[in-house]
Amino acid sequence: MSQLTHKNVHNYFKLNGYHLNADDLCRVGYSFIKEGDVYERAIGEFFLDWFDEKDYIEMTTSGTTGLPKLVRLEKKAMIQSALATGDFFGLEPGNKALLCLPTQFIAGKMMLVRSLILGLDIDVVSPSTEPLALNTTQYDFVAMVPLQVQNSIEKLKNVKKLIIGGAKIDSALEEKLLPLKTEIYETYGMTETITHIAAKKVGERAFSILPNVRITKDDRDCLVIFVSSISEEPIVTNDLVELINDNQFVFLGRIDNVINSGGVKLIPEQIESKLIGKITNRFFVTGVPDSILGEKLILVIEGEKQDFAPDFFDVLGKFEKPKEIVFVPKFKENENGKLLRKSSLV
Template identity: 65%
Template sequence: MIHVTYENVHNQFKLNGFQLDKDDLCRVAYSFIKEGEDFEKPVGDFLLDWFDSKTYIEMQTSGSTGTPKIIKVDKQAMVNSALATGDFFGLNPGNRALQCLPVKYVAGKMMLIRSIILGLDLDFVAPSSHPMEGLEEKYDFVAMVPMQAQNSLKELKNVKKLIVGGARISASLEKELMKLPTQVYETYGMTETITHIAAKRVGEKIFTVLPNVTISYDDRNCLVIHAPNIIAEETVVTNDLVELVNENQFKFFGRIDNVINSGGIKIIPEQVEQKLDGKIDRRFYIASKEDKELGEKVVLVVEGNTMEIDSSTFDVLDKYEHPREIIFIPKFKETENGKFLRNASLE
């Protein structure tokens, strides 16, 4: 068994149709930095960082769960993550892949590393909200955020396996994705776990972890991830409320930081949002405001101008989940991958 390290470039790796080794990639990196388009420059920077003498890469977290910060990620851990993804999704050397995520964040970096390590034939395009527009090629493996998947429904028939991450897939998008011949997976992960550590087919409720990852939960019922091959501290304690099916599978409910305590009743906003999916034809989320009687009251935050929302819309909710107030915000604040910054938007 060959021990694959971050210095390896698979002999079947191709970038935009060209077979490249380590020296070729460094030359391409320099040309991207000097005369590449805006989206190519970060790729050049990343490739030079990847092949330098340091054993780690510095990465920025997305900021959806706090202030964005720079963390150091071990290069060998990224290789191990790429191998686990290849194993889980059955990727083989020569498989065609599309890179359409910004390389600024971990998901975009990992698409490149998977291709280099697993020997994928990678096309890369400018990250945009319509990444497959005008593309005729067929692909074995593509990663997108939900907005990109939503805008690529017509073209996704040309994709064998699609992974969608970065933000929650809405119920309406999930229905559309389930009609496709494509195998579509929703992924679960974060920068600290070097992109996804678990995935589930759309339409299913239960996430299954990747090889060499096990899970448990703490006294708050929050997920604890054990992944010695990819996490320096070996475990990450999350703020994600879950129900464990076994040490390899879990159901995700929502983030503990979002939980609303209204008159002693605990409400998980993400679950209320799922019930309302498809009933309001705008982007929205559930939040809370201080309330003298209840401590916190449930509020519905809707993007755009004021509009009438029929009270029957809320018939699907339990009594205590009903919003006590509706707030309209012209434009939500969000991360680049489409996660709402709930508190920042409300402020």
């Protein structure tokens, strides 16, 4: 396995039902760039980048660990990531896979790398919000963002294993997924870690790390990740975690979102989890400047104004109850369907 290079294409690999080698894929790449749709052009560019002489691919990070920046991802590290995913999820040569994510981003690129290296039979479709709408194919392995999953509940019976990334799964979606026979995992990762370094089955509390990953936390209680195949330096995140053991952690929230209200530190994600199911519209809690408290906690709800009974917030602790409720017609999101809290308030 250690002798694998980015020039290798597994004998079982198929693209849209066709066995193709590296030369074939470069020709497909040129054709996609010249004549394909937007999503096909991105796939074409990836193939030409992957099979060129460089030992890295350049990408812009998502900004999870700081401001977005240009990074170089080593192709050999991407191969190791694909192998770790194969081990963790029990993927086998010939398994049927679906790429329905944009290939401009790391998650889409890695679905192709996994297919090339592990020998998956992958179909590629336009990365729409309803990727399974007109599709009756049975798939062994699919990756989606939460919005795509929300719109595909009825069709997930055709998927054996589903991984969800790009944004956190909220409790309302999780409840819909629990009864399904599909093996469904929420993943944790970022561009810098070459997609996921940990995953958990829906319904479970803690993430389990993939092979060849080590974790710890810093003095802020934020997760620190060690993946020797990717970086000699630790990857320091802004994600507050509870470490269960050497192999498992619980995600608590983003340190960027923490609200300091009158000296009390509040984690929005923890407060929001208590309100799931009680508020039908999308919502989040955040802090806004306050002359007395420094920051005051507010509840932001998508949609028209509504009233709440006096005891509505009794599920919350004394300091967790919002000082104000703000209604916003439509929340703003990024390409992955991740809610942009600050922008939604503007």
